[in-house]
Amino acid sequence: MQYMLLIYHNEKTRLGVEDEAQLMQEYMAFTQDIVKSGKFKAGDRLETTANATTVQVRNGKAIVTDGPFAETKEQLGGYYIVEARDLDEALSIAARVPGAKHGSIEVRPVFQMNR
Amino acid sequence: MCRPPRAFRLMSLHDATVERLYREEFGRILATVIRLVGDFDVAEDAVQEAFTAGIEQWPRDGVPANPRAWIISTARHKALDRIRRSTRFAERRDELDRMAELAASSPDTMSDSDLPDERLRLIFTCCHPALAIEAQVALALRTLCGLTTEEIARAFIVPVSTMAQRLVRAKRKIATARIPYEIPPLEVLPERLAAVLAVVYLVFNEGYSSTYGDRIVRADMCAEAIRLGRVVCRLLPESGEARGLLALMLLQDSRRSARMTADGEIILLENQDRTRWNHEQIREGLTLVESALRSGPAGFYTIQGAIAAVHARAPRAADTDWREIEALYALLMRLAPSPVIELNHAVAVAMSSSVELGLQLLESIRVREELDGYYLMWSARADLLRRLGRLNEAADSYRRALELVSTEPERRFLGRRLQEVTPRGRSG
Structure with a gap:
């Protein structure tokens, strides 16, 4: 079963150069680890919400606005899609995402058509 | 069961x-x-x-x-x-x-x-932290105790449709998010067991602490919680905390018929007719506390069980070993610090050492304002002030408590106390 791990953090918290490098190192190690164990399906880091644009189609017309869909205290900064036996395994993978130490990881089951 | x-x-x-x-x-x-x-x-x-x-x-x-x-x-x-x-x-x-x-x-x-007892898996699934606590409680009562949705709704005083939806959502999440149907692995077992015990104790307190709603159903909730506690003990015999919780529930519940008058007025622990306590339950509770204390470092419920045991052992209120209770609350403060436990500790000090010292501790908690909305802090403060003869201040504190209290018997009790400390001729 697949789960999406949505990585939320506060974009305003600026890390020092060394801390940033350290975090990158941790993400690389973590990603390699779940690739090796076959749990990794996909994953990316996202650009900040300052670079987000929101599109809505109303009455057939596309309305484009600057910024994220919702203003929140923590912003979506990246994601993984992992293969896990059950929620407990997904949660234990989520707990190892380096960003979990500063932000929050939302764990969502990926919709299955034929459940 | x-x-x-x-x-x-x-x-x-x-x-x-x-x-x-x-x-x-x-x-x-x-x-x-x-x-x-x-x-x-x-x-x-x-x-x-x-x-x-x-x-x-x-x-x-x-x-x-x-x-x-x-x-x-x-x-x-x-x-x-x-x-x-x-x-x-x-x-x-x-x-x-x-x-x-x-x-x-x-x-x-x-x-x-040949049929293995599968209930432990069910308990851990129902009490999975991925479910909201209200859903955990409802699921446990529905599946482990076989209570109907109507009965659970009545016990928690919510509309049946709300309770039905709560159960449906929880079961849907178990299936959709694939919450596992298994006993958690050893490395997370302690925290998951803590969640199970919390649910059992919540069910118990629903029945024990509340005086509103359908009294009969709510007394049943205590019995359901005790039965659940027994199941957990039987399935996890090595858990001291499970035994501590069962002991705590048995000891608290043993006082049930002595803590209210026939017309529903509160009788304080010190005024209860101790012959009306359930002494069979007390004997079982005391044995369980002792075995829980022997089984390793005492946990949250075991210590509270030990406190209940001190009360249960005293033939008369005056015989209560308040020094022991004070020491147990001090232990609890270190283990699970919270302002409510500090408050209980302060009251125990007032009983074991001096009312002044207890009040001093209570005031140091009060100025932090964390318990401003907690009526028991105001009623405890009022009681200590009353015993020191500071009646005007006591009256003010009883009034604060009365503003916050939510159940009728407690409101009547505080009202009577307020009248006692209010000089004749003034309104209370």
Whole structure:
């Protein structure tokens, strides 16, 4: 079963150069680890919400606005899609995402058509 | 193990076997069928249907040699039928294979010892932290105790539709997010067990602390919690905390018939007629506390059980060993710091050392303002001030408590106390 791990953090918290490098190192190690164990399906880091644009189609017309869909205290900064036996395994993978130490990881089951 | 829903009670007046089986075995049977079928919802319906079939058939055909195996087998067939009929048949192949395998070994001939007790898995699934706490409590009562949605709704004073939706959502999440149906691995077992114990104690407190709503249902909640506590103890005999919690519940519940007058007025611990305490329950509770204390470092519930034990051991209120209680609260403050526990500690100090010292500690908690909305802080403060003869200040504190209190018997009690400290002629 697949789960999406949505990585939320506060974009305003600026890390020092060394801390940033350290975090990158941790993400690389973590990603390699779940690739090796076959749990990794996909994953990316996202650009900040300052670079987000929101599109809505109303009455057939596309309305484009600057910024994220919702203003929140923590912003979506990246994601993984992992293969896990059950929620407990997904949660234990989520707990190892380096960003979990500063932000929050939302764990969502990926919709299955034929459940 | 628990109480059959009303419908069963009415239908089975002449069939003690079904009633007893439902009361004692519902949780265990459901747990087994969930594992066989792999679906909470289907299993639950199938078990209900199997009990209904038992009610119809047993008076006519006689009670089977092994009623539990009969119910499990019948429920399994009914679940199989349901899955076959369902449009999602194709996606359930592996489950059907599993069931076919099981069908080969007929449980009708199984002895009781061949049927493993699956309730522990069920308890851990119901109390999974991925479910909201209200949902955990409702699920535990529904599945482990066999209470109906109506009964749970009545006990928690929410509309039946709200409770039904809460249960449906929880079961849907168990299936959709695939909350595992298993005993957690050793490395997370302590925290998951803590969640289970918290649910059991919440059920107990729903029954014990609240004086609103349907009093009879709520007294039953204490009994359900104690039964759940017993199940956890039996299934996890090495857990000291599980025993500590069971002891705490037994000791608190032992005072039930002594803590209210016939017309529903509160009787404080110090004024209770101790001959009316349930001494059989006290004996069991004391034995459990001692064994929990011996089994390793005492946990949150064990220490509270030990505090309840000090009260239970005192033949008269004046014999209470308040020094021991003070020491136990000090221990609890280190283990699980909270302003409420600090407050209890301050009251114990007032009893064991001096009222002044207790009040001093209480004031140091009060100025932090964390407990400003907690009526028991104001009533405890009022009581200490009253004992020191500072009646005007006591009256002010009783008034603060009265503004916050939510239950009628407590409101009347505080009202009486306020009148006692208010000079004649002034309104209270």
